Amino acid sequence: MLCHDEETAGVRFAVTDRHGGVSAGPYASLNLATHVGDDPAAVAENRDRLTAALGVPVAWMDQVHGVGVAVVDRSLDAPPRADVLVTRTRRLALGVLVADCTPVLTADPTAGVVGVAHAGRKGLALGVVPALLTAMAREGATELVARVGPSVCGRCYPVPAEMQEEVARAVPGAHSTASDGSPSLEIAAGVVDQLTAAGVAVEWLPECSVEEPTLFSYRRDGTVTGRYAGLVWLP
């Protein structure tokens, strides 16, 4: 169920894999997303199993590849439309759903603030990482630790040259080269660069979702697939 589970300096970071759920077919088995065509009852059961495993409720967001911010204090049945989620509530996990996009998990355990961002190509170029940092500061965070979760790597994400140029103009660290030598992007590397430049103590969990069969991958699995989650909370 969890391919990463870490408690460090008063912060819990976790990443799910595709095992331990009840979904079938391309969603097998621990798909955590309601918006990808999976049986809603199966997703509800998967989310219940995750909550039981973590021991805390999870607040999700309705991700739209933007830079919108929502501050929450509980898990909501109708999650807010946002790509940045922040809370000051202890024992409430914040979740980011991805299948190749980059989950960004951060906390200031002293100030008691946690936040997450969903960073894909669009969000990264639009500034979802600065939006997360601004939202964290607004809630009182001053010293952040962060984990950048598994996502598609630069070898596996070739893009047209002009798309690479456009994103790299905004975030130079995302510039990469695919395994066949063509222009590519490494979104997670861009995120890590931005966090490091902002003074955040960041560690990158570098597994590639395309190459790692225990993770859902939109690119590898041909668009119909589940979502895994990056999670962070204050225990």
Ligand SMILES: [Zn+2]
């Ligand atoms: Zn890869």
